[in-house]
């Protein structure tokens with residue numbers, strides 16, 4: 579049996595102060611989230627809009643929900659009312675739609691840009707070139723109801739730790755490039771979301787400020 583509370587405590591021992599832990603609860607039941615909540619966890623990550631909605635309704639209101647999966651523009655309106663951070667923004671079109679829906683609700687939605695630095699071809703996100711182009715274009719600056727708070731990335735799922743470390747370093751220097759070019763005056767551009775169950779310790783050594791951990795907290799997902 580998975581002991582969620584003790585898993586959480588083990589992970590917390592590894593985390594430097596001010597590092598955020600996102601408990602990735604996708605595909606896990608409400609009872610598991612409740613167990614983590616009772617152990618003090620307040621930030622949870624989900625990757626599917628409907629599943630998120632059901633969980634939001636069933637669980638305490640002081641939970642901070644992060645959206646971490648691929649997000650279709652037509653689903654944005656469903657999650658904007660209750661999302662704390664959308665970590666997976668991968669196009670200007672999506673950013674524009676988040677701003678549009680947030681404007682209707684008179685709120686500002688925090689987002690991360692998802693960048694693809696992994697050598698593996700299957701990963702989602704903006705390439706660094708596409709991300710530069712998006713920011714260079716400048717039209718995002720007129721979007722007053724989204725706040726870009728940093729970057730998210732997923733490293734290659736390989737055993738070669740050097741490769742994974744290289745990818746985190748690449749994301750880290752890309753973050754610094756964008757920070758100095760576009761966000762120097764914006765303190766809220768400060769989050770670097772990388773590191774999952776198998777690579778979060780390494781991620782913390784390579785600039786991460788936010789780790790997204792599912793399996794090591796909740797056990798294997800039942801798809």
Ligand SMILES: *Cc1c(COP(=O)(O)O)cnc(C)c1O
Nearest residue numbers: 602646774775790791792793794
């Ligand atoms: C599922 C998922 C995670 C968590 O993965 P684990 O290996 O279970 O820790 C983290 N980030 C994203 C984007 C995910 O989709």
